[in-house]
Amino acid sequence: MAKQDAFVAFERVQKSYDGETLVVKDLNLSMPKGEFLTMLGPSGSGKTTCLMMLAGFETATHGAIKLDGVSINDISPHKRGIGMVFQNYALFPHMTVAENLSFPLEVRKMGKSDREAKIKRALDMVQMGNFAGRRPTQLSGGQQQRIALARALVFEPELVLMDEPLGALDKQLRETLQFEITRLAHDLGITVVYVTHDQTEALTMSDRVAVFDDGRIQQLAPPDELYEKPQNSFVAQFIGENNALDGTVQEVRGNRCTVRLESGDVIDALPVNVSKPGDKTRVSIRPERVEFNPELGPDAHTLEAEVLEFVYMGDVFRTRLRVAGRDDFVVKTRNRADQVRLRPGEKVKIGWLPEDCRALDAT
Known part of the structure; x- marks a missing residue:
């Protein structure tokens, strides 16, 4: 893919927390608009650090991170217009579901009628339209994760980042939400960067998977190619x-x-x-x-x-x-x-x- 066609791009990105040890080493990665890309790897491989640099919660030690051709290295997280979904939901417990979804819209100075329409649409997308008046503590883990997903989508971002969003759920619910998230992403045409250490999740959800180890991408490929044609022993052993x-x-x-x-x-x-x-x-x-x-x-x-x-x-x-x-x-x-x-x-x-x-x- 030509760099000018990339919607998300890491260009020679490095990250060190102590000035000596690199946890991300010379990362080059380009994503087109609308792609569902998963960063997969064991703990400490650098995948979450890459996601946090893209979100703006961590700063790259070297290199450029670009969104739609523009460097976002010096842009604060709330100005990047990126949706985020975390494993721990990160919902405000004292707010209702509707108020949780309203928050990112209020920050963007959106009028009340527009907010209400977008909240309704987002809740309907995740099949939670009847739960607007509930508080997070009145919801199951799966319902809370649906609300967290709706909140990430409510302001219609072009890019959504997901960090182990299904890690706390049981197997059956996790599998159900895997397919729902993938369907929503493709229906809405949004670009998704998804981080997980679960290889099955990566293979079933992604357009492409970047397998990380020791701060580097060991292989970047569609799921079937990754499984059928591993390029090194680490990928062969880690996938399947x-x-x-x-x-x-x-x-x-x-x-x-x-x-x-x-x-x-x-x-x-x-x-x-x-x-x-x-x-x-x-x-x-x-x-x-x-x-x-x-x-x-x-x-x-x-x-x-x-x-x-x-x-x-x-x-x-x-x-x-x-x-x-x-x-x-x-x-x-x-x-x-x-x-x-x-x-x-x-x-x-x-x-x-x-x-x-x-x-x-x-x-």
Whole structure:
């Protein structure tokens, strides 16, 4: 994306709290208008710091943060026109729901009739139209989060920032609100920057996901690409369940490489983060790409495996195996009527296609 097309842009942004250690390192990131982008990563990876710099609650140590082509580094938070949703709701307990929503409109000197119309519209959007007279303490956690979302949307911002907004909710409610937030964002055409450490949330809600670790973006891609084509071992391990086998590259030829595993087994893989014989590597294979007693054609690799655990999970069976000297190799198979239930101690053959196996960095 050309910089001039970016609605939100971080240009060589760095952040240090003590003048020595960088918690955000030379960040370059561009977002078009209307995108739903999630910053995903473990605690301390820099994702929340990036969000707070965009909101104006933290100041960049170096670099520029731009909104619609204009630097906002020196603009105070309340003048940036950005909606915010936090995990702890941040509602005023002494105000009614309507008064909570009215507050950002009053700050913007909006007339009473306009305020009332916008409040009604925002509450209807989050299916809370009948709760205007209630106080936050009279609402459930899910209802409070809907009100917090309505308050962020009530003044019709072009950009909304969300910091772990569903973290305090139970699983079923969280999943319901994931879809509602995504639908609202796309229906309204707003740009969303969403921070979470929940990979499922990131994959189901986002147009693109920026995976953070150690103050840097490790990979920025649409959810399916992130899962199917991880660019390094951190992303492969952090996104979804993953099988990792360590080895050494024996040969590289075009879009294939041969890897000798530590167990002595030799397999073919896609050379993603390796370039020459002798390179140490960690190969990555997703559990659902592995088959039992495979009939995958002449290119497929088959290895001997021992069943350690066979778990029924409803829609899938999860089998943990001893493979190539490791006890943490997992295969996921769909729950079908003809599924053979495996027993611990059974010996089986497993296999996969070379294109489903990625030779990544060893660290």
